[in-house]
Amino acid sequence: MILDSLILQSKLFFTEDMGIEIDDITQNEKSVDLNLKSHTAMIGVGGELNMMVVISFDTPMLDKIIEVFMEGEDVAPEEKEEITESVTGEVLNTIIGLAIPTFPKRGKGVTITPPISISDASSIKKNKNSKILTANIKTRYGELSISAVIANKVLP
Amino acid sequence: MLKILIVDDSLIIRKKITTIVEKLGHEVVGQAKTGREAIEIYEGAKPDLVTMDITMPDMDGITAVKHIIEMDKNAKIIMVTSHGQEDMVIDSIKAGAVGYILKPITDEKLAEIIGEVFLKYACNEDEDDLELSDDDL
Numbered sequence: 001m002i003l004d005s006l007i008l009q010s011k012l013f014f015t016e017d018m019g020i021e022i023d024d025i026t027q028n029e030k031s032v033d034l035n036l037k038s039h040t041a042m043i044g045v046g047g048e049l050n051m052m053v054v055i056s057f058d059t060p061m062l063d064k065i066i067e068v069f070m071e072g073e074d075v076a077p078e079e080k081e082e083i084t085e086s087v088t089g090e091v092l093n094t095i096i097g098l099a100i101p102t103f104p105k106r107g108k109g110v111t112i113t114p115p116i117s118i119s120d121a122s123s124i125k126k127n128k129n130s131k132i133l134t135a136n137i138k139t140r141y142g143e144l145s146i147s148a149v150i151a152n153k154v155l156p
Numbered sequence: 157m158l159k160i161l162i163v164d165d166s167l168i169i170r171k172k173i174t175t176i177v178e179k180l181g182h183e184v185v186g187q188a189k190t191g192r193e194a195i196e197i198y199e200g201a202k203p204d205l206v207t208m209d210i211t212m213p214d215m216d217g218i219t220a221v222k223h224i225i226e227m228d229k230n231a232k233i234i235m236v237t238s239h240g241q242e243d244m245v246i247d248s249i250k251a252g253a254v255g256y257i258l259k260p261i262t263d264e265k266l267a268e269i270i271g272e273v274f275l276k277y278a279c280n281e282d283e284d285d286l287e288l289s290d291d292d293l
Binding site: 013017066069070071073079082083086087089090093094096097098108112113114 | 165166167168169171172175211212213237238243258259260262
């Protein structure tokens with residue numbers, strides 16, 4: 001259900017707000033590590049729900065989103081890195097924000113952390129007590145993945 | 157033309173709001189990345205309106221609203237939130253914010269909330285004027 005909410009809000013966000021059509025979505029439950037793409041952000045979800053949500057973009061896909069955010073304005077070279085991190089986090093923040101009211105109990109009591117950008121990492125290692133639910137979203141500009149890392153059982 | 161202070165830790169959101177605000181014919185008089193920076197800039201810039209993120213490092217938006225309202229009880233602060241949660245928005249309003257906008261931010265949403273806030277306060281000021289006139293009589 002959590003992943004379905006994230007997929008639905010991702011679809012709405014990319015098609016309606018970003019004007020990016022989605023070609024295909026595939027879902028899987030990873031029993032192995034989560035492989036990351038070029039640009040990644042993560043948000044911790046706490047309170048009534050405990051999980052991490054991770055979004056990871058191919059570079060051309062993120063470049064297209066930055067272009068939409070910037071409304072055609074050029075990004076100054078000295079701002080490129082900060083803009084990239086900022087957009088990665090902001091996209092995830094927005095999708096989770098939109099998804100929270102569709103979580104169990106309408107998301108009441110759910111809190112989120114500010115986004116964290118991850119650079120120079122290729123994968124997230126799965127713990128034996130966790131599972132990783134992932135959706136891969138394909139567009140003409142490249143792919144992104146959105147994943148929920150959740151506990152198989154509550155740890156003491 | 158309104159003087160607007162933009163408070164958000166995300167560079168892209170500051171840029172996005174700046175673009176929209178300028179398109180709407182207003183002036184951005186300052187940008188802050190944290191609540192603490194916002195308070196410092198507010199004192200000097202005396203903006204007509206503040207757009208305030210809720211979740212920020214150093215000092216969150218709700219705490220910053222409380223401090224700004226302590227300095228200026230007439231401050232007009234609009235919260236910018238992606239949480240979709242009532243609790244944070246309610247806390248912000250209790251702290252003195254006059255409205256909120258849910259991300260993603262669009263020209264229409266920002267124009268609407270700015271219009272609503274200033275219409276509401278223009279009406280209140282008219283009522284105050286009428287009360288004064290009654291006293292005068």
